[in-house]
Amino acid sequence: MILHLNYPTIHYFLYYLNKFQTYFDIQQGLFDEEITIPPLIVQPYVENAIIHGLRNKASDDGQLIIKVYRSQEKLYYEIDDNGIGRAAAAKINRNKEMSYGMQLSKDRVQLFNDNDHENVIITDKIENGKSIGTSIMVILNIENQ
Numbered sequence: 001m002i003l004h005l006n007y008p009t010i011h012y013f014l015y016y017l018n019k020f021q022t023y024f025d026i027q028q029g030l031f032d033e034e035i036t037i038p039p040l041i042v043q044p045y046v047e048n049a050i051i052h053g054l055r056n057k058a059s060d061d062g063q064l065i066i067k068v069y070r071s072q073e074k075l076y077y078e079i080d081d082n083g084i085g086r087a088a089a090a091k092i093n094r095n096k097e098m099s100y101g102m103q104l105s106k107d108r109v110q111l112f113n114d115n116d117h118e119n120v121i122i123t124d125k126i127e128n129g130k131s132i133g134t135s136i137m138v139i140l141n142i143e144n145q
Contacts, residue, residue, distance in 0.1 A: 020054045020062025020081075027069035035075060035142050038112055044101035045079045045136045053083020053134055056092055070142070077138040085131025086124055113141045 046066065054062040067078040083089075109119045123135040 019057070019060055020050075020064055022064045023066070025065065025067040025069075030068060030070060033070070035070075037075065037140055037142075038108060041105060041108060041112070041140070042077045042079065042138050044105045045077075045138065048102060049079055049081040049083060049134065049136075052089035052093065053081045053085065056084050056089060057082075073142055075140045075142045077136075077140075079136045079138075080133065081135075082125075082133040084133075085126075086122075086134055088131060109138060109140065113139075115141070 046064070049064055054064060061082075063080075063082045065078070065080040067076070067080075069076050084092075106120045110116075113119050117139075119139050121137045121139075123137075124131060125133045125135055
């Protein structure tokens with residue numbers, strides 16, 4: 001299965017329905033391929049975008065864009081939001097218990113790919129010195145499938 005999202009993540013989509021728009025851009029024909037990936041491998045990244053970036057955005061013009069595409073023997077997931085950014089979210093969540101979901105997911109991707117390359121790339125989007133969201137790219141090897 002190309003995209004796994006669990007019940008809590010779907011709940012966030014519905015609960016914050018008026019807070020942001022979600023767009024899926026999945027390469028044509030990708031669902032027709034027999035590609036096996038670990039379940040919920042990108043779910044923590046999507047959930048973080050909603051909970052920490054978009055939920056705390058003052059306006060209701062949030063956007064969550066999830067792109068999935070294949071290039072050669074790799075499957076790419078791009079999770080892009082126009083939320084408050086990681087630095088602002090860290091200030092809000094400073095006194096809360098630390099979440100290990102993103103690090104655990106990064107470790108799972110590393111194990112799945114069985115390499116030492118940078119398989120999860122997180123980019124803080126900055127414009128005129130102000131955070132305008134976060135972009136995450138998850139790269140999975142799908143060779144030998």
